[in-house]
Amino acid sequence: MSAPFSLKTLEDCLKNVPADDLKDLKTHIYGRSNDNELPVSTKAQKIAKDNTFVIKSYKFEAIKEDLRKPRVVRIGAIQTSLAAPTTEPIGVQRQKIFDKVAKIIEAAALENVNILCLQELWYLPYVFCTREKYPWCEFAENPESGAAVTFLSTFARKYNMVIVSPILERDEDQGDIVWNTAVVISHTGKIIGKHRKNHIPRVGDFNESTYYFEGNTGHPVFETKYGRLAINICYGRHHPQNWMMFGLNGAEIVFNPSAEIGGSLSDRMWFIEGRAAAVANSFFTITINRVGTEVFANEFTSADGKKAHNDMGPFYGSAYLATPEGMRTPGMPRDSDGLLISEVDLNECRQSRDLHTFRMCQRLPIYAEGFTRATKLDFKPQIIREI
Numbered sequence: 291m292s293a294p295f296s297l298k299t300l301e302d303c304l305k306n307v308p309a310d311d312l313k314d315l316k317t318h319i320y321g322r323s324n325d326n327e328l329p330v331s332t333k334a335q336k337i338a339k340d341n342t343f344v345i346k347s348y349k350f351e352a353i354k355e356d357l358r359k360p361r362v363v364r365i366g367a368i369q370t371s372l373a374a375p376t377t378e379p380i381g382v383q384r385q386k387i388f389d390k391v392a393k394i395i396e397a398a399a400l401e402n403v404n405i406l407c408l409q410e411l412w413y414l415p416y417v418f419c420t421r422e423k424y425p426w427c428e429f430a431e432n433p434e435s436g437a438a439v440t441f442l443s444t445f446a447r448k449y450n451m452v453i454v455s456p457i458l459e460r461d462e463d464q465g466d467i468v469w470n471t472a473v474v475i476s477h478t479g480k481i482i483g484k485h486r487k488n489h490i491p492r493v494g495d496f497n498e499s500t501y502y503f504e505g506n507t508g509h510p511v512f513e514t515k516y517g518r519l520a521i522n523i524c525y526g527r528h529h530p531q532n533w534m535m536f537g538l539n540g541a542e543i544v545f546n547p548s549a550e551i552g553g554s555l556s557d558r559m560w561f562i563e564g565r566a567a568a569v570a571n572s573f574f575t576i577t578i579n580r581v582g583t584e585v586f587a588n589e590f591t592s593a594d595g596k597k598a599h600n601d602m603g604p605f606y607g608s609a610y611l612a613t614p615e616g617m618r619t620p621g622m623p624r625d626s627d628g629l630l631i632s633e634v635d636l637n638e639c640r641q642s643r644d645l646h647t648f649r650m651c652q653r654l655p656i657y658a659e660g661f662t663r664a665t666k667l668d669f670k671p672q673i674i675r676e677i
């Protein structure tokens with residue numbers, strides 16, 4: 291099994307920085323010198339302590355307007371490790387994660403969370419490194435009536451909460467094929483719709499393309515009681531146009547449920563990509579990653595000449611929210627289960643568009659024309675050379 295992280299959160303590096311320097315440093319790395327941490331109720335803290343997860347809550351303010359009321363919402367993000375070994379029966383593994391997540395949702399409800407998102411494929415191990423089809427394909431479920439979605443619908447209705455459930459989808463109407471999908475559950479408990487992952491990794495142990503194709507649902511934005519949201523699933527985080535399309539369709543909040551391991555390229559990019567996307571598209575982003583090391587019975591290789599192994603290494607958690615103004619919360623722990631809560635005013639999306647005019651001066655027609663040219667077989671890059 292791979293070694294755990296030396297830092298519990300990256301913020302641990304800051305503990306020895308002198309107070310004055312820390313203010314400056316935070317202004318750059320978080321976009322503000324004060325974290326604006328909100329108190330967490332004793333009840334929620336007790337649930338967290340009894341069930342060994344961390345709760346952090348932060349507040350972001352927008353400009354107070356005369357004609358528009360603030361649109362304050364509380365956004366929650368859950369990061370978890372597995373609750374049972376991968377050798378346990380599928381039903382047992384799933385139920386144990388349900389039991390763990392139920393406690394975290396209970397705490398989220400006590401803290402008045404309005405919209406909640408879980409990590410990519412939240413009720414199963416990240417099994418694609420194995421390239422084995424069974425037993426893992428058994429985790430795939432119907433996006434309207436599957437066990438995970440049904441389980442979360444009950445909470446959505448009970449707590450008046452919109453919940454985003456990233457699942458392994460079984461498309462029973464279309465030849466039983468499998469997809470990587472996020473289902474949006476309304477505060478009424480009904481399903482609003484689903485989105486299928488647009489960009490599928492084929493790198494190292496991320497062998498998802500053995501199981502499913504790139505999604506075919508475009509860039510839907512879901513209108514909910516609490517705001518317009520979209521889901522850019524994991525690897526789509528590396529694709530600026532994927533973020534942009536959700537923005538063009540009117541998203542105010544874009545979740546990035548992920549599965550990412552420490553020491554990888556993504557570990558270096560994690561803190562940049564979500565924040566950059568929030569600024570470029572004037573929406574809130576929330577990047578969420580699983581935690582812990584997932585060990586499998588059979589060895590697999592990463593096709594890099596190195597020895598076969600039974601685990602991918604530790605997933606690094608580190609969930610955070612970024613705002614259109616480029617501010618962000620500190621990261622959640624790299625190695626423990628957690629609930630991140632961020633209180634934001636959605637009015638900031640329009641305010642940022644007014645302030646910075648990124649959307650107004652976006653040159654969509656020239657990009658559209660350039661993209662069309664770049665897809666042609668006879669495409670010639672526009673390079674000018676000295677003659």
Ligand SMILES: NC(=O)NCCC(=O)O
Binds near residue numbers: 410496526548554
């Ligand atoms: N789950 C997932 O898409 N991981 C992506 C791996 C990467 O970002 O390199």
